[in-house]
Amino acid sequence: MSNETTVTKVSALDMINTLKANAKHMRSSSVSFRKWEVKAGSVDGVKLAPQAIAIIELLVKKNLDKTLTEAEIEKLVSAPDVLKTRQDPVRIWQYYRKAIQEAGWIKPVNTELGVTK
Secondary structure, three states: OOOOOOOOOOOHHHHHHHHHHHHHHHHHHHHOOOEEEEOOOOOOOOOOOHHHHHHHHHHHHHOOOOEEEHHHHHHHHOOOOOOOOOOOHHHHHHHHHHHHHHOOOEEEEEOOOOEEO
8 A cells, every 4th residue: 555645736726716716605605694783763964975874774764674684785785776886886885884883873683692792
């Protein structure tokens, strides 16, 4: 019996593509099921960017059951005429998500334990 090691040649491009595919899968599988509790209220006097305010208005208006998943929010912001931008609306949501959370409009819900963070 011999202990020979088999070496497979893999191009750098193949490795990068594999890493990108794995990262995309990990991001979409864990984040898309995150739930957010949305605070009801008026956005009068909110000091955030106009696109962030548009997202808050949308979330408050569409939030009938008090929680929305990340995937549901991404679908809402991707609807035509919601955000006036040349960029991907999901990217705009991801950019302003933290500011909207810090302003108290959304908070994550731990769905496994049924408690909010």
